[in-house]
Amino acid sequence: MEAFLVSTGIVALAEIGDKTQLLAFILAAKFRKPVPIVLGILVATLANHGFAGALGAWITSLVEPQTMRWILGISFIAMAAWTLVPDEFDEDDAKLAQYGVFVTTVIAFFLAEMGDKTQIATIALAAQYQSLFMVVAGTTLGMMIANVPAVLLGDRIANRMPTKLVHAIAAGIFALLGVATLMGAGEGFGL
Numbered sequence: 001m002e003a004f005l006v007s008t009g010i011v012a013l014a015e016i017g018d019k020t021q022l023l024a025f026i027l028a029a030k031f032r033k034p035v036p037i038v039l040g041i042l043v044a045t046l047a048n049h050g051f052a053g054a055l056g057a058w059i060t061s062l063v064e065p066q067t068m069r070w071i072l073g074i075s076f077i078a079m080a081a082w083t084l085v086p087d088e089f090d091e092d093d094a095k096l097a098q099y100g101v102f103v104t105t106v107i108a109f110f111l112a113e114m115g116d117k118t119q120i121a122t123i124a125l126a127a128q129y130q131s132l133f134m135v136v137a138g139t140t141l142g143m144m145i146a147n148v149p150a151v152l153l154g155d156r157i158a159n160r161m162p163t164k165l166v167h168a169i170a171a172g173i174f175a176l177l178g179v180a181t182l183m184g185a186g187e188g189f190g191l
Contacts, residue, residue: 011143018118027105034152044107072181125139
């Protein structure tokens, strides 16, 4: 259950102000059809984070536990720093409208999430907890917690979100995870 809760919380916080959340705002404003957008986000996130989680689990099988502890600890600390860097949105991510709302959302979200903070976090979390299903379920829920309100409420919440504060909290959680991992937390998980 810890893997699910930590994954949900970290991704929900890290996603605030992220380029995929900005993409959700743009798709909602452009199409004004929340159901296919939300379903597209769900499908894209499940596919992307499923792949990322599987990669994290596979990496764990290749690396010695002590080495993995250092890799994960440093990765979480790096994620803390990366979370503090504001994302820039590429307008090309939203220019797939010829395929319909759902398919446009799936393609745009899947591509925007490639190499993104939350995808890298999913890899690290899956390696840390060695619970692929719980991590992917948690990171997916975290993405939905951050993006569904963006789709449904759009501009009404965009300007009221204390993005810097939320990013600082997410960075703090990543940093704590990194330090705890380096200090031996998670050894019960084989690390």
